[in-house]
Amino acid sequence: MDNDKYKLLIVDDEEDILEFLGYSLKREGFQVFTASNGKDGISKAKKEIPHLIIMDVMMPEMDGISAVEEIRNNKSLDETLIVFLTARSEDYSQIAGFEAGADDYIAKPIKPKVLISRVKALLRRSLKKDSGKIVVIGNLVIDQEKFEVLLDGKKIILPKKEFKLLKLLAASPNKVFTREEIFVKVWGDDVIVGDRTIDVHVRKIREKIGDNLIKTVKGIGYKLEN
Amino acid sequence: MDNDKYKLLIVDDEEDILEFLGYSLKREGFQVFTASNGKDGISKAKKEIPHLIIMDVMMPEMDGISAVEEIRNNKSLDETLIVFLTARSEDYSQIAGFEAGADDYIAKPIKPKVLISRVKALLRRSLKKDSGKIVVIGNLVIDQEKFEVLLDGKKIILPKKEFKLLKLLAASPNKVFTREEIFVKVWGDDVIVGDRTIDVHVRKIREKIGDNLIKTVKGIGYKLEN
DNA sequence: TTTTAGATTAAGAAATTGTTAAATCACACC
DNA sequence: GGTGTGATTTAACAATTTCTTAATCTAAAA
Numbered sequence: 320m321d322n323d324k325y326k327l328l329i330v331d332d333e334e335d336i337l338e339f340l341g342y343s344l345k346r347e348g349f350q351v352f353t354a355s356n357g358k359d360g361i362s363k364a365k366k367e368i369p370h371l372i373i374m375d376v377m378m379p380e381m382d383g384i385s386a387v388e389e390i391r392n393n394k395s396l397d398e399t400l401i402v403f404l405t406a407r408s409e410d411y412s413q414i415a416g417f418e419a420g421a422d423d424y425i426a427k428p429i430k431p432k433v434l435i436s437r438v439k440a441l442l443r444r445s446l447k448k449d450s451g452k453i454v455v456i457g458n459l460v461i462d463q464e465k466f467e468v469l470l471d472g473k474k475i476i477l478p479k480k481e482f483k484l485l486k487l488l489a490a491s492p493n494k495v496f497t498r499e500e501i502f503v504k505v506w507g508d509d510v511i512v513g514d515r516t517i518d519v520h521v522r523k524i525r526e527k528i529g530d531n532l533i534k535t536v537k538g539i540g541y542k543l544e545n
Numbered sequence: 546m547d548n549d550k551y552k553l554l555i556v557d558d559e560e561d562i563l564e565f566l567g568y569s570l571k572r573e574g575f576q577v578f579t580a581s582n583g584k585d586g587i588s589k590a591k592k593e594i595p596h597l598i599i600m601d602v603m604m605p606e607m608d609g610i611s612a613v614e615e616i617r618n619n620k621s622l623d624e625t626l627i628v629f630l631t632a633r634s635e636d637y638s639q640i641a642g643f644e645a646g647a648d649d650y651i652a653k654p655i656k657p658k659v660l661i662s663r664v665k666a667l668l669r670r671s672l673k674k675d676s677g678k679i680v681v682i683g684n685l686v687i688d689q690e691k692f693e694v695l696l697d698g699k700k701i702i703l704p705k706k707e708f709k710l711l712k713l714l715a716a717s718p719n720k721v722f723t724r725e726e727i728f729v730k731v732w733g734d735d736v737i738v739g740d741r742t743i744d745v746h747v748r749k750i751r752e753k754i755g756d757n758l759i760k761t762v763k764g765i766g767y768k769l770e771n
Numbered sequence: 772t773t774t775t776a777g778a779t780t781a782a783g784a785a786a787t788t789g790t791t792a793a794a795t796c797a798c799a800c801c
Numbered sequence: 802g803g804t805g806t807g808a809t810t811t812a813a814c815a816a817t818t819t820c821t822t823a824a825t826c827t828a829a830a831a
Contacts, residue, residue, distance in 0.1 A: 421666070426652075440648060465720060465768070466768075478763065478820085479765060479819080512821065516821055519778090520820085522778065522779065535776090537776060538775090538830090704807080705809095738810065739811055741811070742809080742811080744788060744790085745809085745811090746809085746810095748791095763818060764818090
């Protein structure tokens with residue numbers, strides 16, 4: 320199995336468990352990320368957009384259920400699967416967890432084989448068809464299928480040319496695209512438009528996603544900074 | 546929730562459990578069927594094509610795992626979810642169960658609240674991905690078999706082309722279908738129709754299901770938003 | 772300071788879609 | 802085979818959105 324295409328995020332405050340689970344899952348080929356509290360978990364989730372999150376219910380600072388609620392509010396994490404780790408027979412947290420938007424739970428103590436079976440079963444069922452048409456740059460998600468851009472999980476609609484231009488820049492973050500290049504790739508070889516046209520489009524995109532992401536490189540062109 | 550849409554089959558050799566679970570789930574509105582052994586379970590499953598099967602692992606005559614293997618070999622039960630009931634800490638059967646094609650397991654003793662949460666979570670999760678015979682988008686249900694659309698439970702009749710178009714959009718909610726794509730998939734490769742034909746059809750559908758569901762993505766196409 | 776590339780703004784052009792009504796088509800029914 | 806009903810398509814025009822330009826302003830480089 321191509322487990323290496325899946326990103327897993329493990330969130331637990333106990334270093335031992337983090338390491339133990341991380342080790343077991345890495346051995347199966349998964350890309351594993353970890354976080355040791357709810358807050359960090361949320362920010363890592365937003366950054367990596369994992370396919371599946373394994374989250375401890377009981378944690379200091381921010382408990383798992385609150386974290387999941389926040390994650391579920393983020394549009395770009397809509398498809399992410401969430402598995403709770405709960406202490407055995409904490410039935411209440413199971414129910415609350417499902418209500419918060421979890422997809423499964425696993426009771427502690429955790430046996431790696433069980434965890435792996437479960438993770439695989441979830442991924443198998445849920446991600447049969449994965450999009451692969453999504454580009455993520457920092458807190459910006461560009462979904463080519465839905466033709467929408469998410470900034471910090473907030474949906475933004477861009478007109479065709481603006482979307483195309485942003486998509487181009489996002490395809491190679493930090494690379495400077497010359498005006499020449501942009502013309503060819505966005506407008507096409509044959510179309511002739513004035514010089515200021517690009518500027519205006521860049522401006523409109525900046526209006527929508529903020530001024531910090533697209534940098535001007537004077538005399539050369541533009542780049543999307545990461 | 547419209548639990549009455551869902552058929553559940555419970556397979557267990559203990560009469561008590563059968564009754565207890567059946568009662569709990571019926572109270573939630575599900576259509577409940579029961580069987581007291583693996584063989585009977587298989588034949589009832591084939592007959593009713595339930596959405597979800599709850600199956601005891603340990604049973605006389607035919608154990609749950611063999612039964613699940615046989616069920617999974619049946620094409621029409623491909624989409625059916627399967628939940629195992631296992632005695633606590635029987636880790637081995639968990640793994641074997643997943644390998645046989647189960648989607649989840651629940652440890653005995655069973656608490657109804659937990660069971661119900663779990664069942665609902667499974668149905669919710671898998672229905673999202675289900676591109677099978679029935680598609681649900683918000684308050685819209687599209688039944689491809691009966692060739693009808695329900696809006697807030699009220700039946701709406703759509704002519705062939707309109708239905709085909711709506712079905713296409715509903716097959717991948719939120720995905721933007723280009724006009725190109727729509728032409729090919731609804732009208733066919735060879736048919737040539739005018740540009741406004743799609744618009745008119747979209748308009749007619751909107752007249753019937755409301756203006757909010759089908760969004761126009763200018764310059765690209767249409768999508769059914771969720 | 773001067774020069775130059777880019778930023779900004781508003782307005783009109785261009786492109787795309789919405790809407791309506793009427794024409795055409797398909798098919799069941801007599 | 803005709804007739805009628807509803808489905809489908811076309812055509813004309815309206816409405817809307819997007820794109821481009823042009824004019825003016827700003828800031829960085831020379």
